[in-house]
Amino acid sequence: MSTFYFLFQQTMFFSIPLLVVALGGMFSERSGVVNIALEGIMVMGAFIGIFFINFCQANYALSSQLLLILALCVSALSGMVFSLLHAYAAINMNADQVISGTALNMFAPAFAIYVARMIQTVQQVQFKNEFRFDSIPGLSKIPVIGPMFFQNTYLTTFLGLIILGASYVVLFKTRFGLRLRACGEHPQAADSVGVKVRGIRYAGVMISGALAGIGGLIFVIPTSTNFNATVAGYGFLALAVLIFGQWNPKRILFAAFLFGVMKTLAAAYTGIPFLSALPIPSYFYKMTPYIATLIVLAFTSKTSQAPKAAGQPYDQASR
């Protein structure tokens, strides 16, 4: 049983960032802007957030959870500001959204390395991981649920689940969500009833920037003790989760969890007795999430629920 709990906890470390970033991508694409820059935005959010933690841990004696909350805000803000570049290119300049996204993906790691080395001469940004809860008093004693969710966990796990709930409500139960979806499906129709398509799309991209920024930080904190200008392709995996999740929060949760499980198996299979006994090279486990993505996409892409206007600049004259 303890192996199971350990694996479940690990799965959360991998799933939650994917969930948050894929939800971010959902807001952008539902508004009609393809955001391939999620990877770069994650790098930017993680870099500035971790740098902030590094700076505060050296200079101030903040309580660890307060510091984490502040760092999350910093990451969200930096992701949002960075994503404005993409929004401007895609919405104001009618640019090819894949090209501008690619530019952001190239920019972020170069920027992170450049700034880190100019300031502190090495490119890895160190931090002390003081954010983990060994066990949350009271709740961790609940049978089964306790060890799964309330032992060896982070504040960010719960934040991710809150973001999931909030995303669902915003997308399907608010006026803003309805307008957002309209802009992604048929911006001309939305415009004709007075919805400001550009404004809504800006909002969509900025939400995706904030969530991807947060996602970058919460990916790095549980899995490392320094930030080395990379989030290991998680932004791209989140894109796959978004597509597999058919742009729908509930299905995105399922997809993110599935990926988290596979990532966990790749990282921790040696700890699982019957798997480590099999004569399968470690490289195979590392490949499984990517192979599984291809297989899953092969079976689900025919009936794609992609927002119809995603990727197309809005041309008011074509109304």
Add this chain to the structure above:
Amino acid sequence: MMPKWFGKSELLSEKNLVSLTSSISAILVGLLFGLVILLISNPAQALAGFKTILFGGFTGGAKGIGQVLYFATPIIMTGLSVGFAFKTGLFNIGASGQFIVGAYAAVLVGVHWTSLPPVLHWIAALLAAGIAGGLWALLPGILKAYANVHEVIATIMMNYIGMYSVNYLVTRTVYDQLRNQSMTPVAVLPKWGMDQLFPRSSVNGGFYIAVLMVILIHILINKTTFGYELKACGFNRDASQYAGINAKRNIMLSMVIAGVLAGIGAGLLFLAGSGKHIEVVDILAVEGFNGIPVALLGMSSPIGILFAGLFIAYVTQGGFYLQLSNFVPEVIDIIIAAIIYFSAFSLIFKNVIGRWIRGRKEQ
């Protein structure tokens, strides 16, 4: 109606002129952005650093130019790979995976098939690289054609699968355990006089092969029916299908050709005899990703890609020398990213410049 004298060649040259001007504007704005970054981070050294970026590629005279050609060779090939797929409306972000798989095939043949005479050996190794790259791109092509899987996601996944597979295969077949990398291939590309033109640099006949491929792809795209069909599919898949073009076949073929080009690029690098090995680390091959800015900057035209590859190799080379004035060479990547970002505005650039040119003609 267009006047009669406004012939096809003239239209073409105006279009090319506009493309060229918008690429150059993007480069200038990107470089200016780089200068700003240098000024912010270290005002005292900024101008010296900027000069290094602009002229650093020539450091060491002929040797420097040789090195630029050497670094340009693989990224011209991956740039061709990305650009060719672009022409068909596909975004091949998987040049990295096709590249590393090609590299493995080249090294495998280059190390083991020693019974071949040297002349045939490097040709066999290079062909193996192309075939492996092509096969690696075939799967995303099939998935796109028959299952509607977006090629961006499929090729990204193939990048990771390729990287892990190659790492595994290298450790099983061509492993230099001491250095945790692949063994040195016996097969080496011929120099074809490059060593005399650019003494002490790593450049070799591979550059000629890259230029040859540029010309071949240029002919394929612009002068053949097949190339026309590919472009038609890129513009409008439904319309081309209606006109009797087999869109599915063309999507797959276009991916395969893109993969072959990336694979050959890897062959040209790993068979150069310059001490380049496949390192067994979990990092995607950077040459594949560098093909993306090359293709974008070259506006997906083979000739444009040739010059874009040379340009990017040139500034990257300059970046190495930046460390002398206490700058971090990553500023080059920042500049390239900025150039790509501004080249995404090419539509606006093109309209403005096109209007300006037409305005002058009317006067």
